[in-house]
Amino acid sequence: MAEAEFIKGNEAIAMGAIEAGCRFYFGYPITPQNDIPEYMSRHLTDVDGTFIQAESEIASINMLLGASSTGARAMTSSSSPGISLKQEGISYMCGSQIPGVIVNMSRSGPGLGGIDPSQGDYFQATRGGGHGDYRTIVLAPHSVQENYDLTMKAFDLADKYRNPVVILGDALLGQMKEPIRRRKYRKKEFPKDWAMTGAKGRKKRLLKSLYLSEGELTDHNWMLNKKYQSMKREIMFETQFMEGAKLVVVAFGSVARILKSTVQMARDRGMKVGLFRPITLFPFPSAALDKISHSIKNFMAVELNTGQMLEDLKLSVGHKKNQVDFYGRPPGSIPSPDELFHEIKKIYKKRIG
Amino acid sequence: MAMIKFRRERCKGCGMCVSACPKNLLVVGSKINRAGYPMARIDDMKSCTGCALCAEMCPDVVITVFK
Amino acid sequence: MKQTFKRPKALVDIPFHFCPGCHHGIIHRLVAECIDFYGLREKTIGVASVGCSVFLYDYFNADVVEAPHGRAAAVATGVKRASPDNFVFTYQGDGDLAAIGTAEIIHAANRGERITVIFVNNTVFGMTGGQMAPTTMSGQETTTTPFGRDLETNGFPIKMSELLTELPGSTFVARAAVNNPKNLMKAKKLLKRAFEVQTNGEGFSFVEFLSACPTNWKMTPKQATERVQEEMIPYFPLGVFKGGQE
Numbered sequence A: 001m002a003e004a005e006f007i008k009g010n011e012a013i014a015m016g017a018i019e020a021g022c023r024f025y026f027g028y029p030i031t032p033q034n035d036i037p038e039y040m041s042r043h044l045t046d047v048d049g050t051f052i053q054a055e056s057e058i059a060s061i062n063m064l065l066g067a068s069s070t071g072a073r074a075m076t077s078s079s080s081p082g083i084s085l086k087q088e089g090i091s092y093m094c095g096s097q098i099p100g101v102i103v104n105m106s107r108s109g110p111g112l113g114g115i116d117p118s119q120g121d122y123f124q125a126t127r128g129g130g131h132g133d134y135r136t137i138v139l140a141p142h143s144v145q146e147n148y149d150l151t152m153k154a155f156d157l158a159d160k161y162r163n164p165v166v167i168l169g170d171a172l173l174g175q176m177k178e179p180i181r182r183r184k185y186r187k188k189e190f191p192k193d194w195a196m197t198g199a200k201g202r203k204k205r206l207l208k209s210l211y212l213s214e215g216e217l218t219d220h221n222w223m224l225n226k227k228y229q230s231m232k233r234e235i236m237f238e239t240q241f242m243e244g245a246k247l248v249v250v251a252f253g254s255v256a257r258i259l260k261s262t263v264q265m266a267r268d269r270g271m272k273v274g275l276f277r278p279i280t281l282f283p284f285p286s287a288a289l290d291k292i293s294h295s296i297k298n299f300m301a302v303e304l305n306t307g308q309m310l311e312d313l314k315l316s317v318g319h320k321k322n323q324v325d326f327y328g329r330p331p332g333s334i335p336s337p338d339e340l341f342h343e344i345k346k347i348y349k350k351r352i353g
Numbered sequence B: 001m002a003m004i005k006f007r008r009e010r011c012k013g014c015g016m017c018v019s020a021c022p023k024n025l026l027v028v029g030s031k032i033n034r035a036g037y038p039m040a041r042i043d044d045m046k047s048c049t050g051c052a053l054c055a056e057m058c059p060d061v062v063i064t065v066f067k
Numbered sequence C: 001m002k003q004t005f006k007r008p009k010a011l012v013d014i015p016f017h018f019c020p021g022c023h024h025g026i027i028h029r030l031v032a033e034c035i036d037f038y039g040l041r042e043k044t045i046g047v048a049s050v051g052c053s054v055f056l057y058d059y060f061n062a063d064v065v066e067a068p069h070g071r072a073a074a075v076a077t078g079v080k081r082a083s084p085d086n087f088v089f090t091y092q093g094d095g096d097l098a099a100i101g102t103a104e105i106i107h108a109a110n111r112g113e114r115i116t117v118i119f120v121n122n123t124v125f126g127m128t129g130g131q132m133a134p135t136t137m138s139g140q141e142t143t144t145t146p147f148g149r150d151l152e153t154n155g156f157p158i159k160m161s162e163l164l165t166e167l168p169g170s171t172f173v174a175r176a177a178v179n180n181p182k183n184l185m186k187a188k189k190l191l192k193r194a195f196e197v198q199t200n201g202e203g204f205s206f207v208e209f210l211s212a213c214p215t216n217w218k219m220t221p222k223q224a225t226e227r228v229q230e231e232m233i234p235y236f237p238l239g240v241f242k243g244g245q246e
């Protein structure tokens, strides 16, 4: 095993990307993710890669579209307002089936909001975000190690499905430092028989999203939908203390990380609380939650927003008269494990006694 | 000796070739092609020099030139 | 007899959808001829934009990727950086390049991206039905300037070639027209030079084509062609602005 190194969350993403063979990075500065472009600008040259500080997030996403269209591994990163600007490009990439990795170290909104950690972009990330009926795979790390590991995975998934993959972190996950273990990445090769390489000795290729003939776009949308459905096999989640649990707290990303301490506190006090952490937000681990809901009836979503993932949780377990409670902390401050314990205790008392 | 050929189904009757011909040999007639456009034609092929200016100016690559 | 003028190989043998007398067809053919002339077909990656030329990907017998409206220069940047040995061109209208895509074209030129940009200025948004473009002439009636473009409220028709010439990053900038055989022959030369600037690795090349849109100008093709001469060329002068000779 490699020795542990102390790394900043944002840098772990950049390192993971380069190790996964990302050779093109396009971005526009925005707090709290600037360590990513800064790292890329310094280290991509070591591997003959290209870094461009673009004129905007719009330009960045379209440069990503262009570079990825040649079959190369490429990435852009930003934070919430910048991710809003990228949405049209992401929609085109989905429509044209062009892979690419998009990192959102999200900050608080709406508008300029602030730079605090926030999970307010859950809907934007998991519902497509831009125009048209499309989805991106969304990975939600909760530690620096996962920032690194999931970034590598993101490149494989993007190539595998010919689809953009979003990594949804936040200011907390970008800024904190933690030891990580580097691992040897084995690149998975996927056929790139669609890539722009010049029509040498073969028929020309087209990457486009415009379909005008009768029925063509209907078929295209169903084909894409089938692909999004097939992504279910990539579902990832983590559970803790599920044995005999009477209340399952469901949370992702930074707040799930804080909740790990909270749930431990609850168990120490004899409360039967478990933790369910979705790692893929799209596709959402609905089937797993549904299964759990056959034996456990009480769920509680905790998010750094006013209730977004909550809807997916309700869709997954909301039938059969299960109880789904919610604690939301919109951006401005991060809840401590104690505060969260207090909130969980309230629900636990109400539902279980 | 020169000759031009029209790909008549592609003609849109725009008349760009008519204006281009230095010898004024082309006209857009009243005959309509399958696409519904009147077609350009040449009546006096013998006077054609094969300069290809008509073909150069045709937006729809209707004309080919032989010399 | 030998065939002295034929359809370029880089053009797929299907009819154009353009209106009668639309110069897009001529400009498409000139680009295809250049691709043939330099033997670049198998190395070409085209970047299609959104406008009347959106079907470029059907017409060129080459790899083509579609860019969102206005972003072709950014897409081409990504393509060329990732694939520097390919010949990469964009083909963009004046709404695409000079309105929504102004930032992308200026910065691509300023970075000296080794791409070739074909810019078709027809003083109007053709595809969407004839609204004002940034290049619409003073007094020109469009569907959104029903009383003519008023410079007081709409600003001035933008001169993209002149603008890009000022950028130290651009290598070759020229403006051409295809409204008559003489201008068309000059246009061919300029386009060739623009191609060479990329194939020689010299830098960013840009050719603006003044182009007629008979449909939205509400003119016959002949009148539209005359308008290019009489109204457009005096305001948008033709010629090489930068980087004429090697």
Ligand SMILES: Cc1ncc(C[n+]2csc(CCOP(=O)(O)OP(=O)(O)O)c2C)c(N)n1
Pocket: C050, C051, C052, C053, C069, C092, C093, C094, C095, C096, C097, C120, C122, C124, C125, C126, C127, C128, C133
């Ligand atoms: C983001 C976005 N905004 C607006 C449009 C609608 N639109 C399509 S083409 C076009 C303008 C086309 O004009 P131009 O680029 O001059 O090309 P032309 O058709 O004149 O050749 C517009 C506004 C779009 N497709 N996408």
Ligand code: SF4
Pocket: B010, B011, B012, B013, B014, B015, B016, B017, B018, B028, B039, B040, B057, B058, B059, B060, B061, B062, B063, C021
């Ligand atoms: S220029 Fe071409 S399309 Fe127009 S009338 Fe002549 S042959 Fe027909």
Ligand code: SF4
Pocket: B004, B020, B021, B022, B023, B024, B025, B026, B042, B047, B048, B049, B050, B051, B052, B053, B054, B055, B065
């Ligand atoms: S080739 Fe020249 S002379 Fe002959 S018809 Fe065409 S323009 Fe006229």
Ligand code: SF4
Pocket: C017, C018, C019, C021, C022, C023, C024, C052, C122, C126, C127, C212, C213, C214, C215, C216
């Ligand atoms: S609308 Fe104008 S630019 Fe578009 S195809 Fe017709 S003539 Fe050409």
Ligand SMILES: [Mg+2]
Pocket: C051, C093, C094, C095, C120, C121, C122, C123, C124, C125, C126, C133
């Ligand atoms: Mg236009």
